[in-house]
Amino acid sequence: MTATDAGGRPSLAGPGAHLAPALLAWAADESPARSRLCLLTGPPNSGKTRLLAWLLAGSTGKPRPTVHAVGFAAGHIPQTLAWQLGRHLGYGPLAPTGLLARLAEDPRPVLLLITDLHRAGRGPAHLPAATPRAVISELVTPLLSLPNVRAAVEVDDPDLLPHDGALVLDLGHRHHSRPAHPNHPIPLPRAEPPDEVTGFAAGPATAPARSASRPPAGPGTDWLHAGDEDREHALDHALRAGQAAQLLTDPGYLVHGSVAAITATLADDTVAVPKRLRATWRQAAPALAAPGLSDPERAAVLHSAALGHDPKLAAFLRPLAEQHHWTTGWRRPTGRAVAATILRSGADQPPTLVTADPLGRLTRRDAATGTTCTTIVSPPVLRPAGLCAVGNDCLLAVDSGGSLHPIPVEPTGAISGGAEHLAHHHNAAALDAPRTRPTAVAADRDKAVVADAEGDIHFWSIADHRTGPRTHRLHTGAITSVACLFLSRTGTTLVVTGALDGAVRLWDSTSGRPMPQPVEQRNALPTALAMADTDAGPVLAVAWSDRLLHLWILLEGRMTPVPLLYDVEALTLTGSQLTVAGRGGITAIHLDLDSLWN
Structure with a gap:
């Protein structure tokens, strides 16, 4: 076949090159x-995925064409495939209805790639999600009904x-697959390997045939030392054997097993299984479906969810979670928390x-x-919409309309003069120029x-507030x-901001200028920030709209990501404790500062 080289792409030879x-x-x-x-249709090994x-x-x-998201459909149901696409698009893991709603509001033209659509489906055979039809009817077809969405889809039979x-x-030559037998909820084992290119796997492979000796x-398997194949397909085999509940x-297995298979089966x-397990898993x-999580991190994520629903499971998982x-x-899953401060x-x-x-309502x-x-x-x-402590006896809140409210901590306490002056200054300015209304x-x-x-940021000295x-x-x-x-050893105050442009920027009071480049620039929105001076140096926590938390050691420019269980609206950081507040309540995370960036 002829080789194709277009737009700086690598050369392509072999089956399919003439269609490039x-x-x-x-x-x-x-x-x-x-x-x-x-x-893209054709028999196995014809080069569709390549x-x-x-x-x-x-x-x-490159300006065009830009691929915005890739979905690996093999072995997935509508929900788990939507999580993949949502992450790639910068939305975070969304259910199919949430993904469709976000895309409907997104003004940009979106190009999707979906591989192995004919191998989609997972879980009990009597559920619609066990076949590709559910992914097609609940996700792919609705996606293609949106005027800003296009998709290139790999399928064996058009x-x-x-x-x-x-x-x-x-x-x-098109290969027409026979319908799966009802006793086989996932695609039957096949001899051919999935199409694969470096950096672009076709998704979970179908379970290969096993010998009678293996x-x-x-249930009872040592999952820590089990192979990837056993972890991926154990629940598929358990469903056929009637052992899904035991597994x-x-x-x-919950820590090491297939997220897609467990999600499909618990539906x-x-x-x-106990209701508390379903609540924990939901x-x-x-977060567990995020790529690249280690076993201890999966345990840490599952442990965090179990603390709100299943204390026994949380106690079992803690030893492994603490290795992370x-x-x-x-x-404290006490309802939504919109602001927090120390x-x-x-x-x-x-x-x-x-x-x-x-x-x-403010709660200590x-x-x-x-x-x-x-x-x-x-x-x-x-x-x-935001809250901070000004000294030991006064809080400063900004409401959703952009007004500032100084609040004494004690009912008989006095409001800080500096906080009161600051609030009056900005509230009055916003009346004259609404675009200057405070937001954080x-x-x-x-x-x-x-x-x-x-x-803009407006940097105040509370002790000398009359200078403006x-x-x-x-x-x-x-x-x-x-x-x-405030860094006491240098007398410098660091200010970090996140904005609707997806940038996180650092400014210091000594130079009076921001860093030339953002700390971070992403295709998501920073929703909350917190900083603390620790034994490791100044640490910055950034919560993003796609349910990721990034922990930065600022002086070294190193970052560690942490998956989040819910949308975050406020953060606090004190020493090694990070407190996360949002739609799922309040969670305190203990950080191992000695190993976090190593």
Whole structure:
């Protein structure tokens, strides 16, 4: 076959190379008249996946065509395939309905690649999700109904997917698969390996045939030392043998087993497992499906979810979870928390965590356990979007409308003069110029920062507030979050901001200028920030809208990602304890600062 080299892509030879120009021309054509579906069809080993990989390899960093997301459909159900696509698109792991809603609001044209659609399906045979039809009807067809979405789809038989007006690239004699027998909920074992190119695997392989001398892995297996094949397909075999319920009560399998298989099986209410396991798995599974998690990190994620639903499972998982560089200390799934801050009452007293709910109720909590201590009286009109502590006896809140509210910690306490002046200054300015309305606040020691909708920060000295703020433009759009840290050894205050442009920027009070380049720039939104001066140096925590948390050691520019169980709206960081607040309640994570970046 002739080799193809277009647009800086690697050369492509062998089956399918003659169709590469047609695929590239289709992908690059963004005219309204072009087909929104391209089907790559043909028998096994005809080069379908290799051709998609070739298109993907040349899409990075070029204006067009750009591939925005890849879905590996083999062995997946609509929910788990939607998680894949959502992550690639920068949305995070979303259910199919959530993914479709986000794409409907996304103004950009989106190009998707979906491999092995004919091998989709997982779980009990009597459920629709056991066959490719569920992925097609619940996800692929609705995606193609959106006017901004196009997809190149690999399928062995084009008749599987409605394709009126589609571009069909046939890589050889079409192979028509027989329908799977009802007793086989996943595709039957096949002799041929999946099409594969470096960096572009075709997804979970189908289970190969086994010899009679090697029975399938099942309940009681040493999952820590089991092979990838056993981990991936144990539940598929257990379903056929009627042992699914026993396998799902094995905590070791929950840590090491196939996320897609477990998710598909737990969707069947006839599989007899405790309700608390289903609740735990529903919260943990989207995070567990993230690629590249180690076994201890999977244990840490599952342990965190179990703390809110299944204490016995959490206790079993803790030893393995503690081998990881972060472990959840406590969880309080008490409803949504929209803001949080640390209140330091005195040098000889432990810090107190203050949280706010959507109704504006402020609660003081023991930071070490999360238990409720007392409530703080807040203004009846307060609907907080952000919260910080100004000194030991005053809080400063910004509400969803952009007004600042200084709040005494004690009912008979006085409001800090600096906080009151700061609030009056910005509230008055926002009346004259609405675009300057505050959007986030932060403070440390006697320094406070107000961020606004124009992308400016306003740096205040609470002790000398009459001098007014130092104002600096850090972003071109509204700032969504801000953190402030005073470094006593240098007398410098660091300010970190996150904004709607997807950038996280660092500014220091000594130079008065931001870093030339962002700390981070992503295709997601930073939703919360926190900083602390630790034994490892200044540490920055960034929560993102795609349910990822990034931990930075700022002086070294190194980052470690942490998967999140829910959308995060506020962070606090004190020493080695990171507190996460959001739609799933409040979670305290203990960080091993000695191993976190190693």
